[in-house]
Amino acid sequence: MREVCVVGVGMTPLGRHVDKRLRDLGRIACFAALKDAGVVPKEVQAGFCGNALAPAIQQETGVGQSVFWEVGINKIPVLNIENACCSGSSAFREAWLSVASGLYDVAIVVGVEKTYTEKGGVLDIGKADLEMMLGLVLPSYFAIMAQRYIYDYGLFAQDLALVAVKNRFHGSLNPYSQFQKPVTVEEVLSSPMIADPLTRLSCTPLSDGAAAAILASKDMAIRLNKKIITVAASVLQSGAYQNPMNLSNWDLNVRAAEEAYNTANLGPEDIDLAEVHDCFTISELLHYETLGFCKKGEGVKLLKEKKTQLGGKVPFSVSGGLLAKGHPVGCTGVAQIVEAVWQLRGEAGKRQVSNARVALTHTMGGMKDGDCKAATINILRTD
């Protein structure tokens, strides 16, 4: 496998885009990434699209081809990838493999999603599984985990709320973020209850948006005269699907992280920033632990010491994360890559992490028997 670089990125602001179709959002992101890379459409040799819900919500298949055509990219292999909340990051991984294997020199990946729907269809997804039909939809599942975690470590709902406060603060520094206003612990706790202890401000919103990245061989990246940002690891894993004895431990995350660190020859101590799947406040706390940034039960300590806030040792979700920046399902994994690249280039404006050289991105998605169907970890580094 040869080294692969990310040579260009772009995205739309995330939020509610009622006036734009999937292909419109995708076009904006792809044009921005191409321009950023200094690559013209005809140079792109393969296209990958992450999308989870278009067949269900927009009655649309083949979204990638429609998006790429909008930017003048056609007559190349195009693949649409669905992996629940890992759709975008899984598409990024296939793009990486297509270049790493030597099959192509330049590939584009776009993640695009519109989740706003008059039919309210997002919670319907998953009803093929018994536990979802019985009411264990995602907020309920994460609420149970949060309750157990609070019980196990003698915490309070206030402690979890700190994640939302931090990420909303980060979002207020990011012009691409769906929510721009910081919130207080009191506001988080007094927002409408969704699934105890998770209030509305403890949950990721519905979002529309697109993000894109251009990947190239290292030779090509040098020719483009870009700052070299290398994919040090790109890992996809699936769950064990056994109702875990310990609800607040994600074996899936642990396995994915171990593989990613081994591949990159790096450890959590080398990571300068992490964009993780903070779909609910509880999630980010568990990511600290399962990705190796602290011991079990010590996540809240990291938070309270502001070690995962901008200015701390390793800022998490400095873009605002899913909680503030938003979560257009198939877009999210690619949007994380966009943030990582901006940070590694020192182009992240008010939310810039100083001396950022290694960034980790992480998504989890899909529910089955008390586990997730997929987790991805990508590690990007600059020399």
Next chain:
Amino acid sequence: MREVCVVGVGMTPLGRHVDKRLRDLGRIACFAALKDAGVVPKEVQAGFCGNALAPAIQQETGVGQSVFWEVGINKIPVLNIENACCSGSSAFREAWLSVASGLYDVAIVVGVEKTYTEKGGVLDIGKADLEMMLGLVLPSYFAIMAQRYIYDYGLFAQDLALVAVKNRFHGSLNPYSQFQKPVTVEEVLSSPMIADPLTRLSCTPLSDGAAAAILASKDMAIRLNKKIITVAASVLQSGAYQNPMNLSNWDLNVRAAEEAYNTANLGPEDIDLAEVHDCFTISELLHYETLGFCKKGEGVKLLKEKKTQLGGKVPFSVSGGLLAKGHPVGCTGVAQIVEAVWQLRGEAGKRQVSNARVALTHTMGGMKDGDCKAATINILRTD
């Protein structure tokens, strides 16, 4: 890239499976393929699933993970791929790349779909595109092509019907085929009109089903003591999306075929059998021409001389094809691989092509601006 072999295949009969979920169909196909390969679930290092419509019809995402779990395959990378009618064949290609690149030694691919629905949702797919909203759904589009082809070459509807007669005859020899009864030209022409000149028997049916294949490095295939069946080419291409001046020419097919033949270092004259995307009778005729088996306008001549029938020079759709065997969208590309492997091993029973050494499989899928969103060609060979 290293050589990749198909070491095991399996499938369900295609047809109407009201009593089975996607994961049930997938399980049957995967178990059959694993048993055929002599591979145990724990040896499989990566999983790929082709499915086009589960989010729309079953409100289900992450189908691959659910299917693989049923057969005891978990804790590995799993990817769900949607590429309209090319979903299964595109998933096969990613599985091929994952082994060819050296990333994994053994991968599984499953194609699975249930298209029967009380909501009649299949024709809805595509309504994000203007021409589909205006009524140019797939049967209409292929009917226009058929009318033009008939006009250009002085043909009759009877000539096109010969494709259905041939493929229904082939299907009658295949226990996995949805339709088991041969039909006559008169029956094809007198069946209900769908879009003139395409009658119901000129169109692929709605089908449910699953097919699976195990791919392995050549070293692994030798260790498994299997007949060596190599992937000589695995090509994915997308359309040009320009309303073509000539409605009965598919530039997309021509480009995909050229790439496949170049990669395999073979030509149409080397192909012993072809499983093609005969979604409508007209399609198979155009495939003869655009894949290089005859000149433009000479497709019917091949048919009338029975050169593409079992016993002829190069049998097309000897499994029954989409017209008789059936077309569970995401399953189709993998089901073609299954047929190709059975033929190359000499295990195809009454429909065995004698001395088959090279097989070509081909799918096309998705509509956009008078072109297809995707085409795939796989060439399998045995020594």
